[in-house]
Amino acid sequence: MSLxxxxxxxxxxxxCGASQGIGLALCAALLARDDVRQVWAASRQATGSSGLAALAEQYGGRLLRVDCDARHEQSLAGLAREISATWQHLHLVISTLGILQEDGAQAEKSLAQLDLAGLQASFASNTFAPVLLLKHLLPLLRKQPATFAALSARVGSIGDNHLGGWYSYRASKAALNQLLHTASIELKRLNSASTVLLLHPGTTDTQLSQPFQANVPAERLFTPAFAAQCILEQVARHGPAHSGTFWAWDGQPVEW
Structure with missing residues (x-):
């Protein structure tokens, strides 16, 4: 199946978000494919990641590591300039950017736990960084075909919210869904072969989910390698006709 x-x-x-967890597993899966020429791996500490260093040793120049703090727009602009110096087009961009309980963000259980700093931290990484990444990469996505996929989360679904809690994480992912759905409409006008996807990878054994894994059945806690495989399968299955839509790891649509 084509990428x-x-x-x-x-x-x-x-x-983007490539130094650990699902992002690192995606880099490994992509580099193992014959239909991938070059992988750019961007994260805050890409050049210091032991996982990316091991892939670079194995695959040589097919992997290029770039330090980029996606919370800062100047850093995103620099990433776009660096890629543009080598390539005029990106066929696929995958954003794994997101936090739950770090950099001041919290998994709030009640309104009383909300504070402005936590909300701002959640939105900076979960919402603003991915859409600003797309903004700066837009010149590299104008040719055909081009897919921009971002990891969202089922808890960002308003229609599926029956438990409450996790205010800032839920809201920041819901906002990401709206921003990228809107962006898909603009990008379609610029490139009819473009695709923008929101993807829910399932609960994956990563640093983000570790504090919340106790009640997750073993068969529903995925390895990063399995999550990466599922993400690439959804990217391969969903083209321009599905642009601006939200899918789970198993190919089922997720309601907004």
């Missing part, structure tokens, strides 16, 4: 629908040539790919 993305109607891909004519080996792909140039960017993974």
């Amino acid at each position: 993305i629908p109607d891909l004519p040539d080996p792909a140039n790919v960017l993974v």
